[in-house]
Amino acid sequence: MIHVLLLLCMLLQATSAENSLPPEVRTLLQSGSDAESRSDLDGAISAFRKATDLAPTAAIAFLRLGDAYMKKHDYAAAIRPLKRAAELDPDSLVVHRLLGYALLTEGYASEAIPHLELVHEYGALGVAQLQAGQPAEAVASLQAALAKSPNDPDLLYYLSRAGDEMSAESLDKLLSAFPDSARAHQAKGRTFYQMKMYPQALQEYEKAILLRPDLPGLRLELGQVYAATSEWAKAEQQLRTEVELQPGSAEAAYRLGDALLQQGKMEGAIEELRRSDTLRPNMPETLYALGKASAASNPQAAEKALNRVLAMEKETQLAGAAYFVLAGIHRKQGKTELAAREMQEFRRLQALNTPQP
C-alpha cells in the first residue's frame, strides 16, 4: 500500500520534472518506463542508466534508476542513484522515502532514520530506530504509526519488541548505576523468574527484601516465585506480609487467597478472595478461585461465583475450568445430567483452547 502511494506521488512529480529535460533523455526515460510496464526491469535499468549518463544533474533520472532497482529488489544497487538524487533534489520527499526504505532494507538503520523522519514514515522509522538501538524513540514512532493503522500485525510486533528493548535498556542503566540497590535485585529476580531460574530468583528477592523490607511489591513477586515451585507455605508467608504492606491491593489479596487454596486452607482462602473481589470486582481469576474454594463448604456461593465467571468468559480456557468445577458440584448433588452437560462444555472449550500440534 505504502509503495503504491509512493509510486503515484513519484509519477506526478516526475512528469513535471521530465518536461525540462533534453529530448534524448526524455526518450530514454520514456523507453525505461515502457520497459517497466513490460516488466522488463533490466531493460528499464539500462535505459535509466543511459539517461543518468546523458544528464548527470537530472535528479529525476537517478530517481527513476533507483526506483527500478528497488522494483527489482536490488536495494543495495538502488542506494547509490537515490543518494545522488537526494543530493540533486534535497527537497524531494519521494527520493527520501525510497532512500530511507532502501537503506533500512540493507541494514543501514541509522542512515535511514533522517530520511524516514523527513517523510513522517513512522512505521519504517520505528523499525529503523529499534534497529539503531533507540527503543524509546522507536516506541513513540510505532505508536504514531499504530494510531493510523491500529491492527497492523507488523507494527504491533515491532512495538512489543521495542518495549522489551526499552525495558532491557532501563534495566541495564539500573544495574550499572545502582547494582546493589533493592530495585536492582528485584529486577534481576524478575528476570530469573521469567527464565524459570527459580533458585536464583529467590536469592535476588531475598537480597532485595534485606535492603528494603518495606518496599511494596517485593513480597508479591517473591510469593509468585514460591508459587511457581509449589512451595505454598512459603508463598503464603510472603503474601501475608505483602497484604499488610498493601491492604488495598486486590492482586495481593488474590494471590494470598490462591496460596491458601492450594494448601487446602479453604476458610482463609475464601476470606482473601472475597476481599480481593471487593477491592477489584469482576476479575474472572478471582471468581474462579473463589468458586473452587467454596465448592465443598458452600456450593451455592461457588455456583454464584462460577456463573459470574461464565458471564464474563465465553469461549476461554477459564470458562472451561469453571464448567469443570460446576460439574463436580452438580455431580455430587446428584444432578448427573447437568454435570454431564457441563463436562461436555468443559471438553469442548478444552479442545477449542488447546493448540493443535
Added chain:
Amino acid sequence: MGHGRSRPNTIDRRQFLQVSALGSSGALIGARRLLGLQTKSVSEPMFRLAPLKGVDFTLLNSPTPQKYLIETMPGGVALLDYNNDGLLDIFFVNGGHITSPMHPPFSFGRRDPRYWNRLYRQNKDGSFTDVTEQAGLASIGDMNYGMGVAVGDYDNDGFPDIYVTNYGRNVLYHNNGDGTFTDVTAKAGVAAGGWSVSAGFLDYDNDGKLDLFVTRYLDWSVEKSKACGSLEPTYCPPGEFPPIANILYHNRGDSTFEDVSMSSGIGAKKGHGLGVAFADYDLDGYTDIFVTMDVVEQFLFHNNGDGTFTECAFDSGAALANSGKMLSGMGVVFQDYDNDGLPDVLVTQLPHEPYVVFHNDGKGSFSARELETGFGAISGSTGGWGVGLEDFDNDGWKDVFIVQSHVFDNVHKYDSSLHYREPPLLALNHNGHFERADAGSDVPVAARGAAFGDLNNDGWMDVVTTALGEQPQLYLNRGGRLHWLTITLHGKRSNRDGYGARVKVNGQVRFATATGSYLSSNDKRLHFGLGSADAADVEVFWPSGIHQTARGVRADQFIVVEEAAET
C-alpha cells in the same frame, strides 16, 4: 530388626465368631512396651533406613545418550511369602543392558547375572539369602527389558505365583511349592508383548480364579525410539508415541488364560497406561479397575458384572485433576483414606501439579480433592512413583508414603527448581488431611518401585523401594505404642488369596489386593492400625458373597480368616 516368626492364628468360621486368643505376637509387643522398647518418641522419624542384609541387588537401567524411553521406567519390587514360612521374601525386577546405541538384533543382556531379576528369601534372623538361581528365576530372556511384578496364587494351590512384565515378553512363573518356579508363560498364554508396565491379579468375574490385568504404556520399540529436548537430549513425552490398549486375561481354571481385552471392553480404549489398582468402588460386589495414564485422561473401568467393563473416569469425575488438567499419572493406590468405607484413588504424578486424590463421593462419583486433603501443600515440586496408603503409625488412619524422582535425569537443565533424585514423601493422615512427616531419610535417589508390608512381623508397616542405578532401600518402621491387627485371608469359594474381599475393622475398610503402587506388589496381608483400641470388630465381605463377622478380636496379632462355606 525385631524378627522372630509370629505364627498367625487361623480362624475358621466357628472360631472366628468366638474370637481366637491363641498365641500371637501381642504378648511380645506388650513385653516390649513394658520394657520401653520399640516405642517411638515424638521427635523420632517414623522409619529408619535399615540395611537389607544379604541383598546385593542393584537396579541396572543402563541410561544412554540415545535416551531410550524404557531406561527411565523400571523396576518393580514384590513382597511375598513364596515358601509360606511366615516371613516376607523380596523379589526385584531388573532393567537390562542397553548398548549405546542399540543395534539389531536387540538384546538386553539378561543372561549376565548383573541383569537378572532377584528373589531373596528372608531368614529367621531378618537377613536374606539370594535364591534366584535355585528358584529357577535367573535369566528372563535376552529380549526382555524388565519393568514390573505381580503376585497371586492363580491356581489356588496355596503358593504365590509371580508375573513379570517387560518391554518384550512378559513371563508367568508358577510356584511349584518346593522353593522353585517354572516358566509357564507359553502354556498360560500371557506373554502380551510390546511394552507392559504394571500388572495385577484380580478376580473380576468372582469365579474363584485369579485373572490378570496388564497395563501398557506406549506403542514404542527400540527402532521407533527417539530423543527429545531443546537444550540437550532427554526422554520424549508420551505424546510422541502412539497410545496402546491395556490387556485383561481371564483365568480359564486349567492353568491357561484367555485374552479378553476386546470382549471385555478393556481393549477398546487406548492410552498411556502405567499404574493399576483394584477396588470395588461402588460396592456392587465386583472389582473395578483404575489405570493411571500419562498425560491423557485417567481410566476407571467399571465392572458391569457380566464380564464387561465400561470406562467411566470422565463422567465419574476421576479423569482429571482438580484444576481440570490432565495428569501425568504414574503410581496409584485404591483404598479408603477418610474411613467413610468407600475406596478412594490416590495418583502420583510429575511436578508442578500436586498428587491427586479422587475422593469417592458415593453413587459412582468422585471429586478431585488434592487441595482439601493437603496434597497441594506437600507435593507439586516433586515427581512421584511408587505409593502406598497404609497406617504406618497405627492410629486408625491410613498414611501415605511416596517414592519420588523426576523422569529426566537432566531435568535441572530445563528447570533448576527440579531434581532428578528426590527423597521420599511421608504424609501422616489426620482425620483425612495429610501433613508431611519425617520419612527417616533425606537421601535423594531416582526412586521408582515401592512395596509395602510388615517385613519383620512386628505389626508396623515397612517399605521396600527401588531406585535406578542403586541398591534397594528398606524403610523399617520404628514402631510405637498403638495397637494393630493383621489379617490373612484364605479363600475357599473365593480365590485362595481372597483378592477382592472387603474387610472392615473397627469402621476402617481395606480392599484385599496386592496390587497398587507402581510396578510393584505389596504384602497381601491386610494391616489395620487400631489406635488405642485393644480389640477389634471384624467383617469380611468375600467376593463369593459370603459375609463373616467377629466382635472383640484381640489386637496386636496376626490372624487368618478362612472363608466359610456359607454366610
